[in-house]
Amino acid sequence: MTVDTAAANWVDIAYLITSICFIFGLRYLSSPKTARVGNRISAVGMLIAVVATLSQGIVNWWVLGSALIVGAAIGIVSAQRVKMTAMPQMVAIFNGAGGGAAALVAAGELLKVFNANETPTHDVAFTSVLSAVIGAVSFAGSIIAFLKLQEVMTGRPITYPGQQVVNALVALVILVCWGLVVANVPNSLEFFWIALAASFVLGILFVLPIGGADMPVVISLLNSFTGLAAASTGFVLGNNVLIIAGALVGASGTLLTVLMGKAMNRSVTNVLFGAFGAVKTSTAGGAGKQQNVRSVSTGDVATMLAYANQVIVVPGYGMAVAQAQHSIRELADQLEKRGVEVKYAIHPVAGRMPGHMNVLLAEANVPYTSLHDMDDINPEFERTDVALVVGANDVTNPAARSDKNSPIYGMPILDVDKAANVVVLKRSMNSGFAGIDNPLFDDPKTVMLFGDAKKSIDGVIAGVKAL
Amino acid sequence: MTVHLLAELTVFVLALFVGLEVISRVPTMLHTPLMSATNAIHGIVLVGAILVAGAADAPFNAIVSFILVLLASLNVFGGYTVTERMLEMFRPKARAPKAPTDGTP
Numbered sequence: 001m002t003v004d005t006a007a008a009n010w011v012d013i014a015y016l017i018t019s020i021c022f023i024f025g026l027r028y029l030s031s032p033k034t035a036r037v038g039n040r041i042s043a044v045g046m047l048i049a050v051v052a053t054l055s056q057g058i059v060n061w062w063v064l065g066s067a068l069i070v071g072a073a074i075g076i077v078s079a080q081r082v083k084m085t086a087m088p089q090m091v092a093i094f095n096g097a098g099g100g101a102a103a104l105v106a107a108g109e110l111l112k113v114f115n116a117n118e119t120p121t122h123d124v125a126f127t128s129v130l131s132a133v134i135g136a137v138s139f140a141g142s143i144i145a146f147l148k149l150q151e152v153m154t155g156r157p158i159t160y161p162g163q164q165v166v167n168a169l170v171a172l173v174i175l176v177c178w179g180l181v182v183a184n185v186p187n188s189l190e191f192f193w194i195a196l197a198a199s200f201v202l203g204i205l206f207v208l209p210i211g212g213a214d215m216p217v218v219i220s221l222l223n224s225f226t227g228l229a230a231a232s233t234g235f236v237l238g239n240n241v242l243i244i245a246g247a248l249v250g251a252s253g254t255l256l257t258v259l260m261g262k263a264m265n266r267s268v269t270n271v272l273f274g275a276f277g278a279v280k281t282s283t284a285g286g287a288g289k290q291q292n293v294r295s296v297s298t299g300d301v302a303t304m305l306a307y308a309n310q311v312i313v314v315p316g317y318g319m320a321v322a323q324a325q326h327s328i329r330e331l332a333d334q335l336e337k338r339g340v341e342v343k344y345a346i347h348p349v350a351g352r353m354p355g356h357m358n359v360l361l362a363e364a365n366v367p368y369t370s371l372h373d374m375d376d377i378n379p380e381f382e383r384t385d386v387a388l389v390v391g392a393n394d395v396t397n398p399a400a401r402s403d404k405n406s407p408i409y410g411m412p413i414l415d416v417d418k419a420a421n422v423v424v425l426k427r428s429m430n431s432g433f434a435g436i437d438n439p440l441f442d443d444p445k446t447v448m449l450f451g452d453a454k455k456s457i458d459g460v461i462a463g464v465k466a467l
Numbered sequence: 468m469t470v471h472l473l474a475e476l477t478v479f480v481l482a483l484f485v486g487l488e489v490i491s492r493v494p495t496m497l498h499t500p501l502m503s504a505t506n507a508i509h510g511i512v513l514v515g516a517i518l519v520a521g522a523a524d525a526p527f528n529a530i531v532s533f534i535l536v537l538l539a540s541l542n543v544f545g546g547y548t549v550t551e552r553m554l555e556m557f558r559p560k561a562r563a564p565k566a567p568t569d570g571t572p
Binding site: 018019022023025026027029030031032035036038039040042043046049050053054056057058059060061063064066067068069070071072074075076078079080082084087090091093094095097098100101102104105107108109111112115116121123219220223226227229230231233234235236237238239240241242243244245246247248249250251252253255256259346348353354355356358359362363365368371373 | 478479491492529548552
């Protein structure tokens with residue numbers, strides 16, 4: 001770097017302040033009261049780092065300025081316009097953008113060395129391939145995750161014979177090319193490009209077999225990847241703020257991934273390589289066995305709810321799809337007017353993103369104090385008159401407790417079957433994402449209300465008002 | 468491994484521990500904003516993008532440089548905006564309800 005010592009010190013201090021801002025920003029996320037301040041502290045930190053970087057002998061102002069402005073405009077406008085229900089896709093796209101940028105930064109640094117007709121040091125060679133590989137996997141994987149969440153392509157796992165072998169071969173190609181670049185084989189730049197391309201392919205292949213219901217795990221894992229890719233570019237550039245910020249994100253993503261896995265009682269390996277749901281659909285036999293379901297009208301449900309003492313709402317992905325959160329809030333308001341206690345039970349993996357349901361209900365003005373974690377709310381079901389399951393399936397399946405042959409045996413669930421009555425809102429009798437029969441639907445105290453969750457709830461609201 | 472790399476690795480490992488420590492205190496309720504907030508933070512790769520694309524000996528032509536900075540900029544601005552939108556919805560008490568936008572009575 002051609003910067004003089006004094007300037008470099010100033011910039012390094014700015015980077016230090018940025019790192020502190022990021023840590024405080026995350027620290028303030030430990031409470032909903034301070035979370036917003038935290039995000040702003042983090043944004044200020046980002047601004048400081050960017051301004052400090054721009055002061056470092058930058059040329060190419062036209063390219064930089066226009067790219068910054070166009071990126072900012074697209075980012076801000078799309079982030080403001082997107083519906084809350086489409087949030088997981090949006091996060092996936094931004095995550096992919098970061099991963100792609102990290103891969104290009106690494107490629108650029110390596111290219112610089114080769115352009116100067118020098119041989120990269122082992123350190124630079126190793127870390128630049130590392131960021132290119134992780135960044136490209138994250139970029140391609142995020143695009144596939146986006147397409148699955150946006151339902152451009154099927155959310156079902158896509159599998160084919162020999163899938164694991166193909167993935168392993170692609171991974172092997174990457175490793176060999178990596179080794180050749182690090183070993184400073186002459187003209188090893190070509191191997192770098194092969195590794196980059198293979199990583200892109202691997203990113204696609206690796207997300208294809210993962211089902212929509214496992215997306216919370218994948219999104220947080222890809223987030224962690226982009227963090228690590230950013231940290232790795234920090235090693236390439238010798239830049240501490242990239243290393244620190246990347247490590248913070250990597251740690252956070254990894255922790256979330258493990259937590260999500262635990263909430264499903266499955267190892268992360270099983271989520272990633274198990275193609276969950278693909279195998280089971282053929283063996284579960286679908287809805288054929290479940291014939292004892294009782295279907296009721298919105299009026300019946302309205303009466304049940306209106307004369308209950310306590311109602312627990314159990315939201316799932318079906319609520320997000322139908323955008324029923326506002327209607328649910330309105331129903332809760334109506335019930336509360338009649339003296340009914342309404343609580344919300346949130347399963348850690350309900351939805352397509354960690355904490356997905358919390359955000360949707362918050363959007364509908366449901367106070368976060370009414371939202372309860374699985375462990376808090378489970379003892380409450382026994383004292384509950386009606387459990388209202390809105391588009392949730394596998395997270396309420398009692399087979400997870402009792403049936404050792406069930407694929408989800410051992411997964412912690414919400415004990416809705418312990419409530420006096422259960423109302424299940426469902427689009428149809430199709431089995432859930434995991435393709436497993438749910439004995440809850442056969443339970444004599446369960447009634448089903450078929451149809452779009454939002455329309456059903458609106459019908460129930462009308463029914464409650466008419467009482 | 469050079470001394471320089473070892474020093475950076477030390478910073479990396481310590482930052483990992485700080486990250487785990489800080490993030491383990493975030494309640495489940497805020498996990499989506501957490502993911503979105505960390506998603507914005509890895510936009511710090513914008514610093515790397517500016518250094519690579521803005522240098523006098525930039526390795527890429529204008530188009531690749533533009534795409535590089537654009538991707539990073541998208542990550543930063545989009546990431547912070549989405550997080551801000553999520554967090555502004557978390558209120559301890561119900562607000563006055565907004566006018567329904569979807570024709571619900």
